[in-house]
Amino acid sequence: MHIVTVAEMRELEAQAEHQYGLTSPILMRHAGQSAADIFMAQLLPHHSINDLEVLFLIGPGNNGGDGMIMADNLARAGALVSLYTWKTHELTIRGQPIAEQQIDKELTSGLQSADYVIDALLGTGTSRPLNEDMRALLARVEGERKQRPDLRVVAIDQPTGVHTDSGEVDPGTLRADMTITLACPKIGFFFFPARDFIGELHVGSIALPPTLEHNLSTEMLNTGLCRASLPKRPLNSNKGTFGKVMLFCGSQPYPGSAYLAGSSAARAGAGLITLAVTEKMLPTYASSFHEATFAILPEEPKSEISRGQAHDRAQALTEHLPGYRALLMGPGLGQSPETRETILQVLEDLRNQPPNKRPRLIIDADGLNNLSALEHWWTLLPEGTVITPHPGEMGRLCDSLKVSGGSIDRLQLAREKAREWNVILVLKGACTLVVSPLGETRINWKANPALATAGTGDVLAGMIAGFLAQGLIPFDAASLGVYLHSCAAERVSSELGDAGLLASDLLPQIPRVMRDILHTSFEEGSDITER
Ligand SMILES: NC(=O)C1=CN([C@@H]2O[C@H](COP(=O)(O)OP(=O)(O)OC[C@H]3O[C@@H](n4cnc5c(N)ncnc54)[C@H](OP(=O)(O)O)[C@@H]3O)[C@@H](O)[C@H]2O)[C@@H](O)CC1
């Protein structure tokens, strides 16, 4: 499912008319019908469309037009529909026009009895800040909702006041419980503050022929996309079928990282996991991770950094690599000069191997922190490397730039840097971005505060390594990792809530979300999300 800017949406509509004769009224008819269908399918269990009181706020453009068609559909299905037309200040209740002098009073009582308010005031044609009159109308709805939290607000195409290209919001914007966006999600929805105003996101169809979307390069991570790239599990398989992962992760102060990343690679379906560890650390891992195998590295020297010893460690690691399809470097490694030197040696060895012989590389956490201390570090990476910085790590990789966890400037930065660095860049944040060097972009909708806890990044890096080992191309492995990681978190937080998740709670959920994705039915046109 593509994500669009306003200009891209307009171009799609223009081409729909030009190439297929799908005029605006035709598209709008589909839009209103589809919004009504989604609305009815998503009614709360204790609601029935019969006698449901629905108040539509109708704006002056096509967004209002969508609302009118949706209203007509709901009325025919049995809902009790009222329409308030903002520009002309007209009100009809169940088809009956209300006399001018009664309108204010009737609007108040309509609001007080409404089960739902439908925001069809403004859509992608919003061209300026909301005027006071419209803000006042939205504030009346908000005032009613404060008194009556069960009043639900559904936005058509977008909540009025959201700037769909920038993710900014007007101060008068009314937070939606659900947004039924039309044709494609709009780019600003995935960035803050707008992300907080969307509620559950559903995507309605306006019957655009899919061929019109071939120029678009920004996609929403969803079940359909990820199902298509989930590795197949043929009956006639053995552990070699699903690839081996080597992890150069963990150190004495941070042993958990290697355990979490290795376990998640296994949970993502990789055939064999090997941890590259020193003899001293071996008992720690061997007692907690029974399924892993180990590559033993020479101890890190206590005192001065020695190139020779770093070389020995790197060599011990790379000698084990033939036959491995993925190498994860970084989580928990620490930032000693010796570790940095070892990483550089390993990178050099990888670059010297032919691309089809070397494992796919993913670098996370301290792997990135070590690199960020070096000039032009990206020239050291083999082709096709995946990097997974959080905003702090991204900032260090960009010469101490302040990188946002949520606002839209991170999108442009990620695209610029994925191209400049020639990497598959996973820029973590509330809505994580996955960007290829060519600028193809996938964005995760599923923000989840439960994931804001130590170790969840190690689990993500391990999952991506696990998918690389199963032969996925790096862009797909990174996308699948990001999406399934958030699905796993959703499963945990559906039980625990928003706080208290342990990174290790994610591990047993990973196979379950893969099973769900394969076996639950999914309609491309209507991706349902929880928040
Ligand atoms: N076109 C299609 O094929 C399809 C379109 N679809 C639907 O149409 C929507 C886009 O429609 P749209 O372009 O008519 O824009 P929309 O947001 O409804 O309103 C524009 C009007 O609002 C006015 N206005 C602007 N800002 C304002 C403000 N701050 N405060 C007050 N007024 C303001 C502006 O006035 P003006 O700037 O001209 O003075 C103009 O009159 C899209 O979101 C989707 O829902 C779908 O059905 C699919 C097919």
Ligand SMILES: [K+]
């Ligand atoms: K709207």
